[in-house]
Amino acid sequence: MPNLVHWLRLHADRLDESNELAESVLPALAADQLLAAGVPTEYGGSGGDVRDAIEAIAKVAELSLTTAFVFWGQRCFIEFMLQSPNRALAERRLPALLAGTQAGASGLSNAMKFLSGIEQLQITAARDGDGLLADGALAWVTNLRKAGFVAAAAVAPHDGAPPMVVAFDSQLAGVQRNADLDLIALRGSNTASVKLTQVRIAAGDIISDNAPAWLPQVRPAFLGMQCGMSIGLARASLAQAARISQGSQGRHNALSPRIAALKETLEIAAATLLAGVHDGRFVKQAPAMFRLRIQLAELVQQALMLELQAMGGRAYLTTQQQGFGRRWRESAFIPIITPSLTQLQSALQQFDSQQALKQGAQA
Numbered sequence: 433m434p435n436l437v438h439w440l441r442l443h444a445d446r447l448d449e450s451n452e453l454a455e456s457v458l459p460a461l462a463a464d465q466l467l468a469a470g471v472p473t474e475y476g477g478s479g480g481d482v483r484d485a486i487e488a489i490a491k492v493a494e495l496s497l498t499t500a501f502v503f504w505g506q507r508c509f510i511e512f513m514l515q516s517p518n519r520a521l522a523e524r525r526l527p528a529l530l531a532g533t534q535a536g537a538s539g540l541s542n543a544m545k546f547l548s549g550i551e552q553l554q555i556t557a558a559r560d561g562d563g564l565l566a567d568g569a570l571a572w573v574t575n576l577r578k579a580g581f582v583a584a585a586a587v588a589p590h591d592g593a594p595p596m597v598v599a600f601d602s603q604l605a606g607v608q609r610n611a612d613l614d615l616i617a618l619r620g621s622n623t624a625s626v627k628l629t630q631v632r633i634a635a636g637d638i639i640s641d642n643a644p645a646w647l648p649q650v651r652p653a654f655l656g657m658q659c660g661m662s663i664g665l666a667r668a669s670l671a672q673a674a675r676i677s678q679g680s681q682g683r684h685n686a687l688s689p690r691i692a693a694l695k696e697t698l699e700i701a702a703a704t705l706l707a708g709v710h711d712g713r714f715v716k717q718a719p720a721m722f723r724l725r726i727q728l729a730e731l732v733q734q735a736l737m738l739e740l741q742a743m744g745g746r747a748y749l750t751t752q753q754q755g756f757g758r759r760w761r762e763s764a765f766i767p768i769i770t771p772s773l774t775q776l777q778s779a780l781q782q783f784d785s786q787q788a789l790k791q792g793a794q795a
């Protein structure tokens with residue numbers, strides 16, 4: 433990704449602080465073939481599997497979390513296409529998504545919360561022939577390019593059939609993308625709310641007609657790619673901490689063993705994540721993946737602390753902080769991405785009490 437690295441070194445702060453470059457992010461990712469990472473060659477990708485996408489997102493996150501999150505949104509939508517039983521939809525949509533000429537967004541926070549019993553679905557639909565007529569809203573969606581987008585969302589049919597996951601285009605009548613949200617960071621991510629009023633969704637745009645069965649299948653990729661952001665951000669912070677610590681002629685060397693130990697823990701967690709996503713164990717063992725996501729979020733916070741302590745007062749000087757201020761703001765996003773740490777902790781509590789009940793019944 434030579435061109436992207438150069439572009440992000442120049443613009444990472446601007447991408448975080450303003451939306452001036454928001455429309456350029458997706459073309460920049462596509463220009464370096466990153467959107468094709470981990471996509472089978474028969475679909476126009478560069479081969480490999482979702483592990484390659486996780487690593488690619490991590491590499492981008494080392495330089496700009498805004499760009500990594502846009503990448504995550506686009507790559508998630510691509511993953512939904514790869515895993516959709518609706519093969520005609522995937523074949524129709526994948527070429528433009530991979531080329532970056534079509535923005536794809538994942539509006540599935542609400543669905544993931546619904547799956548954990550935290551929230552009702554925010555979009556409902558009546559039947560409309562073999563399609564749907566949808567109403568509702570999504571409070572937060574990233575990669576809603578002003579030039580146009582397609583977004584994935586879960587929809588609850590009025591007739592009591594299982595919730596579905598659908599794709600809807602920005603140009604459909606009744607889709608209203610609101611102004612960019614006024615964020616404290618990640619401002620170049622094209623993040624906004626979107627409202628749906630009587631939107632006709634064709635049968636051909638139904639990604640899955642059984643969200644409760646389909647979502648757990650895609651969750652490891654969804655969460656794994658999200659963890660790529662934590663891995664990249666923590667790596668960047670630790671690299672900076674190590675550079676400063678080694679260059680400080682003994683003054684901060686007390687930090688070096690802690691930096692090295694955290695780096696090792698991070699790489700073990702990253703390897704465990706990649707192995708679990710690859711062998712499919714997280715489809716059945718969601719709690720193991722939830723624990724890894726929590727661990728990685730904690731590692732990000734610890735890495736930032738070490739970077740801050742290695743830099744000392746320089747971290748507070750605009751001209752000397754070398755990206756620390758941006759990483760500090762970016763890191764605030766990690767615990768609240770769906771599933772947020774609060775959501776994961778409550779899901780784990782539920783799981784642990786169910787296990788305790790089962791063990792009690794067997795005893």
Ligand SMILES: Cc1cc2nc3c(=O)[nH]c(=O)nc-3n(C[C@H](O)[C@H](O)[C@H](O)COP(=O)(O)OP(=O)(O)OC[C@H]3O[C@@H](n4cnc5c(N)ncnc54)[C@H](O)[C@@H]3O)c2cc1C
Nearest residue numbers: 538539540541542550572573574623768769770772774775
């Ligand atoms: C910059 C940005 C971009 C985003 N982009 C996307 C995107 O592309 N797609 C997408 O789908 N989402 C996106 N989101 C949404 C994101 O994933 C949310 O932050 C997430 O949904 C967390 O939800 P929450 O605010 O309810 O926080 P939570 O962590 O769920 O909750 C916050 C607090 O409310 C409490 N709480 C939560 N639910 C309840 C309840 N039912 N009753 C009582 N208390 C409760 C919790 O205990 C906690 O204390 C984005 C968010 C941000 C900030």
